[in-house]
Amino acid sequence: MNKSEILAEVRDYIDNKEPKRFIPGKSYIPATSPTIGSDDISMVVSAALDGWFTEGKQTKEFKRLLAKKLGMHYVQLTNSGSSASLLAIRAMEEQNSMPYVITTALNFPTTISMLYTSLYWHAPLFIDIDPYTLTPNLYQLGELYDEFKGKIAGVILPHTLGFPFEESKVREIIGDEVLFITDCCDALGAYTKNNGLIRHVGYYADYATLSFFPAHHITTGEGGAVLTNHPLKAEIVRSLANWGRDCYCLPGQTDTCGMRFEHPSAIDLPKGWDHKYTFTRIGYNLKMTELQAALGVSQIMASQAFFVLRKANFDYIKHGLSDLKHYLQFVMLPDWSIPSPFGFPILVNANRNFSSSELIAFLEKNKIRTRRFFGGNIIKQPAFSEQPRLIADTLKGTDWIMEGGFWIGCQQSLTIEMLDYMIDIFHKFFKEQNLK
Ligand SMILES: Cc1ncc(COP(=O)(O)O)c(C=O)c1O
Incomplete structure (x- = not known):
């Protein structure tokens, strides 16, 4: 077998793999997932x-x-x-x-x-x-x-x-x-x-x-x-x-x-x-x-489509959750900003009758994966809390994000069916809390 025959076989194997079927409520929706074809x-x-x-x-x-x-x-x-x-x-x-x-x-x-x-x-x-x-x-x-x-x-x-x-x-x-x-x-x-x-x-x-x-x-x-x-x-x-x-x-x-x-x-x-x-x-x-690097080359060549899909998914989720604005903050985009969303950030408004942890638990129970903002306020992490440092007059924004913030996926591999399911589950949470 020569190299191009081997590569044709490899392509064939990957292209004919049975795609995983999404079953709402049964399949997990990951917060991140690479697209590798x-x-x-x-x-x-x-x-x-x-x-x-x-x-x-x-x-x-x-x-x-x-x-x-x-x-x-x-x-x-x-x-x-x-x-x-x-x-x-x-x-x-x-x-x-x-x-x-x-x-x-x-x-x-x-x-x-x-x-x-x-x-x-x-x-x-x-x-x-x-x-x-x-x-x-x-x-x-x-x-x-x-x-x-x-x-x-x-x-x-x-x-x-x-x-x-x-x-x-x-x-x-x-x-x-x-x-x-x-x-x-x-x-x-x-x-x-x-x-x-x-x-x-x-x-x-x-x-x-x-x-x-x-x-x-x-x-x-x-x-x-x-x-x-x-x-x-x-x-x-x-x-x-x-x-x-x-x-x-x-x-x-x-x-x-x-x-x-x-x-x-x-x-x-x-x-x-x-x-x-x-x-x-x-x-x-x-x-x-x-x-x-070989993987990097093929990924970057496909990346423009990833960026467009991520932004479209971001907009779709934002639109789908827009009636929950009273309870949830969505990131604002200043006019100098052209974002490339890594995830869809959500911030639970302060003084609501539910916590971000309750909402996260509900989403996870319904198979929607969530992530916090990495280390949150890093100085509260055990590894760093005792380390010497200086702090600006307030870290109020950081603390709010740590307390009330998390994100869900908007990556290119998510389908409209998955996005609709996520939006429905958010609404279900608010209905169960008698907030909708
Ligand atoms: C903002 C930020 N900086 C640095 C890193 C570290 O990158 P790596 O996980 O490749 O070491 C990450 C990883 O996710 C990140 O999100």
């Missing part, structure tokens, strides 16, 4: 048959497609979004060694873990999130930035659940003195409008991070990326992700610079030292494999 599997099998497993032509192509999608020049692929955060934070501290980093209290746990465990210890300065738009409180950002001016290494802010904040405004507040990292892990396909310019999230940052865990818009199984527009910033990240090596040859390459045995960086090393084994940073190996 015969194009994806045949890309992975094809890469495996090529017999090259570390970085190679698939990682090169995936990087090219990601750079094009985000409108950024340099991409370092990683084995997870958390590793992407680690690299961005390590690169930040190489460029600015100040002790404080401003970030949101509503955050993903590993972003904060990386601050506490990176090479130099950083104290987070936590700011609040606006519960109506899910965006960082930029007033608090400005206040803390002024108060701690000269002591801040960087600002790390997430585009929560794919609803972007105004990156260009953050840039105006912090200027170019400190590093700006945007966590775009939930927000592939989201854009902001600024003076007529439409830019993918991450564009105004020094580093943007992505995750390709299966819950995300596209997946590589596990995986992530760090993007930047600056060649020197890219070089730091590349070296950190590649054992701390100075040499930029890819796996399988040697002597790209033509100075392998006479490189000037080897000044304190034995004469003729191999530059491939010159380590200028305390580094890691956080790279992505060729098989993951």
